[in-house]
Amino acid sequence: MAGCLRGFFFAFLWAILLAGQGLPQAHAYEIEDQPGYLDPALELPVPGLVPAPEFDDSRSTSGDRLRRFDRVLEKLGIPEEAAPGFYDFPAPGSVSFDEVAAHFPTIDPDGALRKYLGIHSSGVSLFRDFFSSGISSSLLEFFLPFRQARAKTPREPDSSPLIDRLRKIGMQVKQGLYAHPLSGLRVVIDPGHMGSEEWDHRTGKFVSVGGKTVSEGDIARSTALLLAGELEDLGAEVILTRLKNGPVARTPFESFDPTPFLNQYFYNSLDSWMRNHLALPEDRYLASAMSAPEVEKAFSPSQRTQYFISGEDLEARARIIDESLADLVIDIHYDASKSNELQSGDRSIEAFVPGGVRSGETGSRVTRSHHLKHLLEVRRWRESVDIASAMVNSMAETLKLPLLTRPEFLTSVKVKDGVYARNLYLNRRTLRSLMVYLECLHYDHVREFPQLTLKDRVGTYRGETFAYPRRIDAVVAGAKEGILRYFRNLE
Numbered sequence: 001m002a003g004c005l006r007g008f009f010f011a012f013l014w015a016i017l018l019a020g021q022g023l024p025q026a027h028a029y030e031i032e033d034q035p036g037y038l039d040p041a042l043e044l045p046v047p048g049l050v051p052a053p054e055f056d057d058s059r060s061t062s063g064d065r066l067r068r069f070d071r072v073l074e075k076l077g078i079p080e081e082a083a084p085g086f087y088d089f090p091a092p093g094s095v096s097f098d099e100v101a102a103h104f105p106t107i108d109p110d111g112a113l114r115k116y117l118g119i120h121s122s123g124v125s126l127f128r129d130f131f132s133s134g135i136s137s138s139l140l141e142f143f144l145p146f147r148q149a150r151a152k153t154p155r156e157p158d159s160s161p162l163i164d165r166l167r168k169i170g171m172q173v174k175q176g177l178y179a180h181p182l183s184g185l186r187v188v189i190d191p192g193h194m195g196s197e198e199w200d201h202r203t204g205k206f207v208s209v210g211g212k213t214v215s216e217g218d219i220a221r222s223t224a225l226l227l228a229g230e231l232e233d234l235g236a237e238v239i240l241t242r243l244k245n246g247p248v249a250r251t252p253f254e255s256f257d258p259t260p261f262l263n264q265y266f267y268n269s270l271d272s273w274m275r276n277h278l279a280l281p282e283d284r285y286l287a288s289a290m291s292a293p294e295v296e297k298a299f300s301p302s303q304r305t306q307y308f309i310s311g312e313d314l315e316a317r318a319r320i321i322d323e324s325l326a327d328l329v330i331d332i333h334y335d336a337s338k339s340n341e342l343q344s345g346d347r348s349i350e351a352f353v354p355g356g357v358r359s360g361e362t363g364s365r366v367t368r369s370h371h372l373k374h375l376l377e378v379r380r381w382r383e384s385v386d387i388a389s390a391m392v393n394s395m396a397e398t399l400k401l402p403l404l405t406r407p408e409f410l411t412s413v414k415v416k417d418g419v420y421a422r423n424l425y426l427n428r429r430t431l432r433s434l435m436v437y438l439e440c441l442h443y444d445h446v447r448e449f450p451q452l453t454l455k456d457r458v459g460t461y462r463g464e465t466f467a468y469p470r471r472i473d474a475v476v477a478g479a480k481e482g483i484l485r486y487f488r489n490l491e
């Protein structure tokens with residue numbers, strides 16, 4: 001009881017400070033004894049969460065493995081990770097403990113992020129190292145007070161300006177009186193991968209059989225242009241991350257700077273392969289880490305290509321999303337399990353939404369802060385699930401394909417039929433919008449591939465004319481109807 005009162009007291013103090021000083025509502029701080037700091041002994045368990053398997057870092061006490069990690073980075077000449085930004089996190093009191101606790105199994109299925117969190121009756125804190133009862137407050141990054149069960153103030157959703165805009169569009173769609181029912185909706189459509197022969201061969205995102213080729217980047221681009229045209233006709237403002245095939249990144253592959261992605265590579269390792277080296281005795285860990293095969297790989301030419309494809313280029317797309325202030329982001333992808341042969345097993349459709357961070361993926365403080373935002377913005381996340389579900393269900397009808405229903409798929413966690421939480425770069429990095437990452441159909445399926453090699457239709461978008469397979473019309477019709485259906489059902 002005393003702990004509970006103390007929690008309330010700090011939440012109260014925090015609220016006064018925020019009101020008095022006009023500070024941002026959530027704030028990152030690392031200074032010992034700063035207001036808002038909570039006694040870690042008040043930590044609450046999260047019901048229903050499966051604990052991550054313990055790994056051997058028993059020898060390194062809290063904070064110690066970070067000191068060792070810093071030494072490894074220094075020796076490698078890798079710069080320190082930039083501090084995460086918490087400026088647009090939910091307002092204090094906009095989410096409750098119960099809501100966040102119920103949200104854990106999809107955002108953090110292994111309890112990997114949970115290791116860094118202190119959950120108290122009054123709020124949640126994020127630390128730079130594993131949370132423990134003795135952890136130094138200097139490792140605290142962020143604290144957000146929960147809405148208390150007894151609070152009398154009316155409840156604001158965690159992403160209220162976004163939800164308000166979506167509701168307004170929902171009213172327009174429901175009334176059925178408008179020529180442009182999606183007027184006011186801002187959408188980013190990102191056609192996955194790059195397309196073009198050069199980049200298909202670097203990324204492997206194509207299927208070639210019997211002298212015919214289907215490129216995922218190319219069919220994704222046609223789908224994106226057609227869907228953009230349809231949504232614009234309904235009044236939406238659409239931003240495409242690319243109009244042509246090729247990289248989105250402005251800097252050429254030959255001269256881009258891989259430093260930020262080398263940095264991510266090593267920070268990601270903190271909770272995966274690096275942890276075993278850091279747990280060795282003081283006189284051995286540094287030499288052991290430096291001779292790890294993963295260190296050699298980090299500086300290899302093939303890894304440099306990866307930094308461009310999965311780093312520089314995806315980050316360029318993420319920046320377009322950030323700058324667009326979009327309400328909705330739609331990532332267009334097609335699936336293939338083979339590259340030089342066709343298959344007849346996999347045919348289902350699915351969409352990925354944010355979440356699903358697995359153990360070994362939480363070493364970066366920036367990554368942790370992104371997942372924490374998805375965890376705390378329960379309402380925004382639920383809307384992503386609802387629009388994703390409406391879209392895949394509608395596409396399953398127009399394409400006459402089944403939804404994916406397996407309990408787990410790759411690293412993702414099932415939310416509902418056809419909708420899975422998955423820690424993909426753009427899902428994680430899309431922090432202010434609804435996010436739907438579509439896998440439209442399997443282009444290596446024996447019945448899809450022949451249809452997709454026929455470019456028997458001509459489309460135009462903003463003066464650009466392009467040939468595409470008519471099968472894509474069903475994808476676009478399903479996606480468009482799914483978006484309208486989502487708004488019709490929005491409460």
Ligand SMILES: [Zn+2]
Nearest residue numbers: 192216333334
């Ligand atoms: Zn893809």
